[in-house]
Amino acid sequence: METTAASSASPPPSFASRLEAAMGKKRSCLVVGLDPVLERLPGEVHARLGGWEPKGGGGAAVNTARASLGLALFSNEVIKAVAPYAVAVKPNTAFFERFGAAGWDALQQVCRQAKKEGLLVILDAKRGDLESTAVAYAEALLGDLIDTPGPAVDALTINPYFGLDGVRPFMEAAQPRGKGLFVLVRTSNPSAAEFQDLDAGGEPFYLRVARAVARWAQESREASGWSPVGAVVGGTAPEPARRLRELLPSSFFLVPGYGAQGAPAAALRLFFLPGGRGAVVNASRSVIFAHEKSPGLPWTEAVAQAAKSARDELEAMRVTR
Amino acid sequence: METTAASSASPPPSFASRLEAAMGKKRSCLVVGLDPVLERLPGEVHARLGGWEPKGGGGAAVNTARASLGLALFSNEVIKAVAPYAVAVKPNTAFFERFGAAGWDALQQVCRQAKKEGLLVILDAKRGDLESTAVAYAEALLGDLIDTPGPAVDALTINPYFGLDGVRPFMEAAQPRGKGLFVLVRTSNPSAAEFQDLDAGGEPFYLRVARAVARWAQESREASGWSPVGAVVGGTAPEPARRLRELLPSSFFLVPGYGAQGAPAAALRLFFLPGGRGAVVNASRSVIFAHEKSPGLPWTEAVAQAAKSARDELEAMRVTR
Numbered sequence: 001m002e003t004t005a006a007s008s009a010s011p012p013p014s015f016a017s018r019l020e021a022a023m024g025k026k027r028s029c030l031v032v033g034l035d036p037v038l039e040r041l042p043g044e045v046h047a048r049l050g051g052w053e054p055k056g057g058g059g060a061a062v063n064t065a066r067a068s069l070g071l072a073l074f075s076n077e078v079i080k081a082v083a084p085y086a087v088a089v090k091p092n093t094a095f096f097e098r099f100g101a102a103g104w105d106a107l108q109q110v111c112r113q114a115k116k117e118g119l120l121v122i123l124d125a126k127r128g129d130l131e132s133t134a135v136a137y138a139e140a141l142l143g144d145l146i147d148t149p150g151p152a153v154d155a156l157t158i159n160p161y162f163g164l165d166g167v168r169p170f171m172e173a174a175q176p177r178g179k180g181l182f183v184l185v186r187t188s189n190p191s192a193a194e195f196q197d198l199d200a201g202g203e204p205f206y207l208r209v210a211r212a213v214a215r216w217a218q219e220s221r222e223a224s225g226w227s228p229v230g231a232v233v234g235g236t237a238p239e240p241a242r243r244l245r246e247l248l249p250s251s252f253f254l255v256p257g258y259g260a261q262g263a264p265a266a267a268l269r270l271f272f273l274p275g276g277r278g279a280v281v282n283a284s285r286s287v288i289f290a291h292e293k294s295p296g297l298p299w300t301e302a303v304a305q306a307a308k309s310a311r312d313e314l315e316a317m318r319v320t321r
Numbered sequence: 322m323e324t325t326a327a328s329s330a331s332p333p334p335s336f337a338s339r340l341e342a343a344m345g346k347k348r349s350c351l352v353v354g355l356d357p358v359l360e361r362l363p364g365e366v367h368a369r370l371g372g373w374e375p376k377g378g379g380g381a382a383v384n385t386a387r388a389s390l391g392l393a394l395f396s397n398e399v400i401k402a403v404a405p406y407a408v409a410v411k412p413n414t415a416f417f418e419r420f421g422a423a424g425w426d427a428l429q430q431v432c433r434q435a436k437k438e439g440l441l442v443i444l445d446a447k448r449g450d451l452e453s454t455a456v457a458y459a460e461a462l463l464g465d466l467i468d469t470p471g472p473a474v475d476a477l478t479i480n481p482y483f484g485l486d487g488v489r490p491f492m493e494a495a496q497p498r499g500k501g502l503f504v505l506v507r508t509s510n511p512s513a514a515e516f517q518d519l520d521a522g523g524e525p526f527y528l529r530v531a532r533a534v535a536r537w538a539q540e541s542r543e544a545s546g547w548s549p550v551g552a553v554v555g556g557t558a559p560e561p562a563r564r565l566r567e568l569l570p571s572s573f574f575l576v577p578g579y580g581a582q583g584a585p586a587a588a589l590r591l592f593f594l595p596g597g598r599g600a601v602v603n604a605s606r607s608v609i610f611a612h613e614k615s616p617g618l619p620w621t622e623a624v625a626q627a628a629k630s631a632r633d634e635l636e637a638m639r640v641t642r
Contacts, residue, residue: 102422132606193484
């Protein structure tokens with residue numbers, strides 16, 4: 001399927017360049033993860049929805065259209081609240097997919113809304129499959145079809161388990177469109193070590209993945225010095241940061257684990273290149289559900305304050321790198 | 322979200338038991354992969370659609386609703402054609418997700434149609450994320466919400482990269498509902514070896530994953546002797562089959578790679594337990610696009626014949642195991 005974006009003569013500015021520009025302009029490396037859980041939305045959003053669960057409970061009968069509207073209402077307000085402080089939002093597909101087609105519609109609207117508010121959109125889908133299937137995922141999530149999230153998505157997270165032929169279709173979809181990828185290298189969850197830290201020929205498995213990412217980044221390196229191929233490197237395991245930074249000088253890091261997952265800002269310094277370049281840090285629940293800890297504030301104000309204080313804390317660390 | 326299925330007193334028959342019963346009844350271990358690519362659908366389907374691409378081309382303007390209708394029409398006809406010969410269908414989410422919300426709607430309809438035709442549904446989504454997110458994916462794809470694929474899905478493929486805490490939510494969603502999982506262990510694509518075959522402490526990485534799957538299978542083993550936790554083991558790498566079979570006596574194997582991807586039926590014998598039990602073999606493109614090689618036949622007849630001959634060839638191998 002030929003697409004206008006992919007076939008235009010001069011490629012658009014690359015994702016990494018746009019991300020770096022946003023970091024300079026907003027003095028921020030904060031990404032806000034949009035992981036909306038219906039049951040945790042503020043009372044005000046539930047009130048505007050007019051209810052989404054039928055009387056008597058029973059999850060099977062949840063109205064997916066109303067539930068999805070709730071996710072969109074909430075996410076759009078979060079986007080407005082964090083736009084001055086964050087460089088990007090990172091919607092996670094799972095929370096939208098939960099409500100089927102209606103959820104996918106909401107996801108697409110949320111991506112567009114973020115773009116409208118001047119935020120970059122990193123779609124956290126962690127897809128990975130063999131070649132012919134990866135082509136379909138790349139079209140779905142980085143492509144140009146209206147009525148899909150693709151047109152409003154700037155970068156996508158992917159899973160490397162299938163090796164290069166599962167990754168290449170994403171590279172081929174991303175680069176001509178000036179979009180980016182973040183390949184899962186070392187994740188931030190407690191059991192990440194189970195497979196990712198296994199000894200593989202004298203070094204942990206995730207380093208072998210990182211070496212492959214380094215090759216893919218090298219072959220797709222742009223004039224700016226950046227590659228569209230970045231890496232997800234969890235902030236909860238700071239030890240490997242120095243090593244990974246050396247291996248991947250052309251790759252942006254997406255660092256989850258700050259905030260609700262527990263990594264302090266100071267521990268994240270080594271994820272950045274000198275000058276505080278080349279990494280963005282994600283906070284999800286600590287920002288989007290900030291209303292739970294600040295019951296006295298209007299909820300969007302609680303979210304804005306949480307985003308501002310995360311931005312400030314991270315920035316104080318970043319400028320000393 | 323409480324659900325009727327999960328909270329009922331006696332659990333439904335397990336996926337593995339239902340799969341085994343279907344194998345006996347249909348004398349088949351064939352799973353047909355539903356990987357519908359719009360551009361490859363038979364002319365008859367395109368004619369019924371009345372076109373899906375605007376004049377002048379330009380993929381960005383594809384009508385996703387019509388395209389999705391095409392996927393559903395095609396898939397539903399394939400389902401009817403293969404129902405006598407296959408025990409299950411395996412829709413891959415990517416090909417539906419490509420068309421956004423409309424595609425998700427089609428996916429859900431296709432899963433329901435397969436169930437109606439007496440086929441089990443293995444949803445090939447290969448999802449994997451950290452715990453709180455895996456909960457949302459599990460609800461989306463194995464749950465009970467109407468308007469999501471979940472209610473019609475019998476088993477789901479998942480990616481193990483996050484380790485146990487990314488897998489457990491899927492186990493907790495699957496087992497009480499009598500559903501199953503297939504964890505990616507060794508895939509069938511050419512670059513699978515890049516990471517999966519890396520030496521990890523004296524044995525290939527995929528064997529370490531298999532050892533974890535064996536633990537998860539052991540802890541969830543049912544009275545039937547089967548576990549809801551199965552494994553994806555590619556037919557294109559038959560060497561490891563014997564080893565994996567020893568390690569995973571309670572797990573069903575889902576074996577891709579037969580047919581278009583090149584594995585001959587005879588090479589698949591070792592993926593089965595003695596008596597020809599414990600594995601199903603997937604064929605996707607060689608069955609669903611059989612019309613491309615049989616232009617003289619009505620397309621659904623070509624699909625039915627391809628399914629029958631795959632079933633027969635596999636069955637001849639299976640009964641000698």
